[in-house]
Amino acid sequence: MKGGTVDGFTMDNTLGESILTHPDMKMSKKWAIYSCNEGNSSYWEEPVLEWVNSLKQAEEPYSARYIGYMVADACRTLLYGGIFAYPADKKSPKSKLRILYECAPMAMVFENAGGQAVKSKMERMVIIVPEHIPRLE
Structure with missing residues (x-):
């Protein structure tokens, strides 16, 4: 699941909007x-x-x-x-982090920045399929 760059934004309260402060972020080696x-x-x-x-x-x-x-x-x-x-x-x-809306999005960000996101046996997080999709009742 590669694609795009990772850009960091910082909230500027005087402007009331987020401004680009870290374009094309890359993980430090x-x-x-x-x-x-x-x-x-x-x-x-x-x-x-x-x-x-x-x-x-x-x-x-x-x-x-x-x-x-x-x-x-x-x-x-x-x-x-x-x-x-x-x-x-x-x-x-099974850990407390949820794959669908915590691990997978963060894994995509890290991989797009040149990092890794893996489970304990080095399985990439972005290829894991959730066992179920949580629903709001």
Whole structure:
């Protein structure tokens, strides 16, 4: 699902509109930041814990940054490079992020900016078909 560029806009309250501030955004090749909710780490599977610990203990350790608001965490990752992760855990084995309206749109943005968006076994997020389509009742 490739196509188009990723442009970043910033709200200018004096004008009352968004202005183009980051045209044709590209993911940085230097990754120094990781973003995940380590408050859930006691519920993670062992391979996830090992992976996060490997980021902290690398020759050039990653810095942890986590806001808890997916759009803000993703925006920072786009601007400065790095990794955003929301691993499934023992409380939420299928994860809490919804494929159709959270993961897929964000995956398309990241791939169009030259990044990757994958599940735990490196399956691309943009090719995953949702099991069901949520409906408003």
